[in-house]
Amino acid sequence: MSDDVRNVYEALSTISEHWQPHRLTSINDYDVKVVKLQGEFVWHTHPDTDELFLVVSGELTIQLRDRDVVLGPGDVFVVPQDVEHCPKAADEVHAILFEPKGTVNTGDAGGDMTAELREFV
Template sequence: MTTHKVNIAEKLAAFTEQWAPHRIARVNDYEVKAAKLQGEFVWHSHEDTDELFLVVAGTLTIRLRDGDVVLGPGEMYVVPRGTEHCPAADEEAHILLFEPSGTTNTGTAGGTRTREPVDA
């Protein structure tokens, strides 16, 4: 990836597939990924890293075993490493994820929803 200005809205407009992370930037050993989400993901955790969710549009619920966190546009939440969580959105939400390079989107759960990020 080259160093240049990134328009988040343009990056999100460039794809329609949901639950498929698109890498839009790198920061040291971290990746910034854009994604569109609707419905419920899988319960999973990331044993070695925190995961930051930033909502760009829509509403995202981060389901946790001890209570939900509901996020709207401009709000973010960091899921601590090892914390089981399940992202969900009743209507399509657009988000950014910040996590170390190589982090699997389904964490410890694996399965058919596992996707490698693609460059956007």
């Protein structure tokens, strides 16, 4: 990973597809990913890790089985390890994710929405 300065807004401006995370940088054993979200994702869990969402713009709802968590710009929420969740966004959301390297976006669910992590160069 380059030690160059990375700009979140510039990185997000290059993303054209929803639900396709791109690694912005890494720190220790974690990836910092930027992603655009719109529509409803898939219900899934991450059996081995927590997942941090930081909303840059828009409104993101993280559905949990017992409640919905609504995030706006600047809001952070951590989905605990092994908690089933389903992100959804009526309109486009720009977000940053912090996850251990190798974390698959669909967790244990797999399927058509599983993305191959993309890199910025």
